[in-house]
Amino acid sequence: LGLVGEIADRVIVMRHGVVREAGPVRQIFEQPADDYTKALLHCRPNLDERPLRLHMGMTRQQALARTLALLDVVGIPDCARRIDAYPSQMSGGQQQRVMIAMAIACEPKLLIADEPTTALDVTIQKQIMALISSLQKKHQMSVLFITHDLALVGDIADSVIVMRHGEVREAGPVRHIFTQPADAYTRALLHCRPRLDQRPMRLPVIDDYMDGAAGPDVAMPQRARGVLASDTPVLVVNKLSKSFFLREGLFGKREFKAVKDVSFTLARGKTLGVVGESGSGKTTVGLTLLRLHRATSGTALFEGRDLLAMSAREFLPYKRRIQIIFQNPYASLNPRFTVGQILLEPMQIHRIGAGDAERVNLAEALLDKVGLPAQALHRYPHEFSGGQRQRIAIARCLTMQPEILVCDESVSALDVSVQAQVLNLLQDLQDELGMSYIFISHDLSVVKYMADQVMVMHQGSVVELADSDALYRNPQHPYTRTLLGAIPRGL
Secondary structure, three states: OOOOOOOOOOOOEOOEOOOOOOOOEEEEOOOHHHHOHHHOOOHHHHHHHHHHHHHOOOOHHHHHHHHHHHHHHOOOOOHHHHOOOOHHHOOHHHHHHHHHHHHHOOOOOEEEEEOOOOOOOHHHHHHHHHHHHHHHHHHOOEEEEEOOOHHHHHHHOOEEEEEEOOEEEEEEEHHHHHHOOOOHHHHHHHHHOOOOOOOEOOOOOHHHHHOOOOOOOOOOOEOOOOOOOOOOEEEEEEEEEEEEEEEEOOOEEEEEEEEEEEEEEEEOOOEEEEEOOOOOOHHHHHHHHOOOOOOOEEEEEEOOEEHHHOOHHHHHHHHOOEEEEOOOOOOOOOOOOOHHHHHHHHHHHOOOOOOHHHHHHHHHHHHHHOOOOHHHHHOOHHHOOHHHHHHHHHHHHHOOOOOEEEEEOOOOOOOHHHHHHHHHHHHHHHHHHOOEEEEEOOOHHHHHHHOOEEEEEEOOEEEEEEEHHHHHHOOOOHHHHHHHHOOOOOO
8 A cells, every 4th residue: 555655666546557546456444433533533534535535526415425335335224314424433343334334435356354353243243344355345346355354364365474573484375375384483373273173271372383392293282161059159140221312412311231230250360251242231231340430230259248339449459359350451450560660550559569579579579470580670561562551551560469360351452372371361360369360352262262161241241151161152142153153163
């Protein structure tokens, strides 16, 4: 696209050597709200004024009609009303659909899809991929699909290029590359991803294959999962509900029930996986338990005390015992703080350690525990990769010595190799410290690997709750079967 300066050598598209924004090449970006003109504009100017009137020479009326038709094509309901909606008023899947409409508005011959489904749940991902596929056939459009989801590549691509550090490691037909990979890095990528039919004690990582320490034929010890009746409950949630009130007109308000009568028990040292499509209430449950949202009703008993009924002063010591890892490691760390300040601040607030010298020693020990050097204390978040930033976020949580850790999509933004490292780290910490996890994710393969129990949510309600193996082997609810049926299987 020529967005990062001059292109080395030549790129030829439709016999033209220069690529222009509104020419035969368009792109779908990973974060739709970010590209939505920094979330300041609604659909109409992004679709109507920019590509159609400026580049296609349409009148205002023609552009409006074309915009409504595009929104209808990509499956946006009630187009006439939604055309003036802002990104914050749409779900992640709807935002991505608008991005697709923007990309195909000028009928490109090449569509570059850069991680277009990374932040989406499997059902929305399946819908988006079906939409791109149908548009591809309708407009005879080629698609360059950039992703770290290898199972998705196996499902949709004709050929594949494997890259590392800016270099092509392997290229060829998907079936050949996936079944007979010649490069060690390709083999590593294929075996780092969690599988539905296995649950090894540790996931392989890139270095295992690059060093020759592992291979596809090496048998991995398997990890047992499940919750026994004898397991000690650490958190008992009963009929948790959360409503938001949306303004309608000047004086009207409408109640939106984000979470409806959710009940579950979290056992000590175990992991509860929470799955469901975007907007199902998964994250709201976690944030409400942390009192970042005020519960509408229900109880959450932690060692017999109701977290939701406590005063702010009573809840203060419990903040240490329940922590959260947020989804985006690029946004959850203060960019103005060094790693040392990020780790020391919560210890100072909660008076952990006798003084700053002891706190620095604790911070260095925590960095070592998450696999980072002590020198990282003096560096800033922007100097680290996404996986390293997520390790810093985990270390920050560990400063509080928590008993419950809410992992809110904590590995969804990471590629499979880094994801394996972080999942292994979480397993090691749970084995060592006996923490309990509430593991919220839209990646059902990752949840199968991590969770002892799985809770399936749909439209704010729990539709199924069972031991992990039982749920994946024999799902009872139709919605659970739909979720499992949408998982990309690869080859």
